[in-house]
Amino acid sequence: GAGVSQSPSNKVTEKGKDVELRCDPISGHTALYWYRQSLGQGLEFLIYFQGNSAPDKSGLPSDRFSAERTGGSVSTLTIQRTQQEDSAVYLCASSLGGPGSGANVLTFGAGSRLTVL
């Protein structure tokens, strides 16, 4: 697509429910990243994919968080048994090449705002 698409743009859920956030990167971009911004905090790295594999998932806060990428394209971030501290804006970004390449400028999506009541 022309840009990075994320859905849903807003999600309100009850504590304990599972949520799925979707990211559709720019066509041809090999690297895909998930970040989140909690209230009053900076952008926090969660996980990145090169193709369908995740060389770095060090930022996932707990085992309730998981992500996958299929077909070298769409990615889904799943949060199980949501907690109030999971409330944040979840941003997806993609880049033509991986972090160590000369083509690692990130294009961000508009984000998914998650509110856990």
Added chain:
Amino acid sequence: ILNVEQSPQSLHVQEGDSTNFTCSFPSSNFYALHWYRWETAKSPEALFVMTLNGDEKKKGRISATLNTKEGYSYLYIKGSQPEDSATYLCAPNSGNTPLVFGKGTRLSVIA
């Protein structure tokens, strides 16, 4: 994980003033330094990618410099306009590690 510091945290300037802010990062294992602008209700957008010590990049009224030996970068805005109001993020990366963002400098330009 890289420790990235940005200062000041927030800044209010009058329209027409010039301003600058700082990004500090560990100088070891440096690969590149990115600057992004994040306007309210929009997505972060890339401003500059800098790799060489002493590099200076410019886009209109905005410019940036890089010192990789001492681990800092400055972002300058000349003649600030209300549309420059945004959070400015810097993010270094070291080779194969993803970008680690600072908390940003929130700039408000008052007309």
